[in-house]
Amino acid sequence: MIRFLIALQFLTILPINITAKIGEKDFGKSLFYFPIVGALIGVILAVITFPLGFLPNTVRGVLILIISIILTGGVHLDGFADTCDGFYGSRSKEEILKIMRDSRAGVMGVIGITCLLLLKFALIVNIPRDFLWKSLILMATFSRWSEGLACLVSKYARSEGKAKFFIEYARIGDIVIGGLFTLALFLLMAKVKGVLLFALGLLCALLFIQYAKRKIGGMTGDTIGATSEIAEVSILFFALILGIY
Numbered sequence: 001m002i003r004f005l006i007a008l009q010f011l012t013i014l015p016i017n018i019t020a021k022i023g024e025k026d027f028g029k030s031l032f033y034f035p036i037v038g039a040l041i042g043v044i045l046a047v048i049t050f051p052l053g054f055l056p057n058t059v060r061g062v063l064i065l066i067i068s069i070i071l072t073g074g075v076h077l078d079g080f081a082d083t084c085d086g087f088y089g090s091r092s093k094e095e096i097l098k099i100m101r102d103s104r105a106g107v108m109g110v111i112g113i114t115c116l117l118l119l120k121f122a123l124i125v126n127i128p129r130d131f132l133w134k135s136l137i138l139m140a141t142f143s144r145w146s147e148g149l150a151c152l153v154s155k156y157a158r159s160e161g162k163a164k165f166f167i168e169y170a171r172i173g174d175i176v177i178g179g180l181f182t183l184a185l186f187l188l189m190a191k192v193k194g195v196l197l198f199a200l201g202l203l204c205a206l207l208f209i210q211y212a213k214r215k216i217g218g219m220t221g222d223t224i225g226a227t228s229e230i231a232e233v234s235i236l237f238f239a240l241i242l243g244i245y
Contacts, residue, residue, distance in 0.1 A: 032148075080230075
């Protein structure tokens with residue numbers, strides 16, 4: 001239970017108070033629950049779409065985005081912005097990590113978030129309303145599982161930091177089971193097309209993970225957040241392209 005609570009604490013703004021002692025391995029083990037928490041987030045967003053059904057698509061799309069940011073505390077957007085700031089241009093690993101550590105958002109971070117949110121908005125308003133709820137569940141589940149995947153296949157790029165124990169103690173069995181859970185959800189909601197959607201989302205996530213590893217030799221909390229954001233928009237994009245609905 002403590003590992004599930006850790007996942008809830010890191011992925012949502014729910015007021016989780018963990019009184020039990022947390023070991024270093026518990027952070028890595030909590031990755032098992034990331035796609036489950038992602039599914040819960042997706043269900044919340046999906047349920048919200050129904051009472052908002054009377055609104056125009058554009059208004060509903062903006063509200064869904066706002067609620068998703070509030071629900072997660074915007075932590076992954078923050079990581080995406082820092083990653084955009086650090087990765088822009090030809091810099092050394094040390095320079096990139098220093099820029100990403102800066103809490104202030106730079107020009108490229110602001111531009112990156114703006115483009116990302118505009119793309120998400122455009123995708124949300126163009127996915128037919130009757131099937132948008134499925135896309136939101138798949139999006140949230142896959143993106144949180146992709147965070148665990150990023151931790152598993154990478155080493156930590158810094159010597160110390162919040163994400164260190166997630167990466168060091170990530171275990172292949174937990175990530176594989178989480179992946180099977182996620183894939184089963186895709187099959188349930190999108191049948192055969194769901195397998196292709198999962199594969200395309202996985203390709204996008206892996207491409208970014210490899211790119212990050214070339215830039216800084218591994219992953220940080222910021223690039224894990226960026227992986228999640230890229231995974232989200234990839235699922236929405238390919239759901240629209242493939243006509244999952």
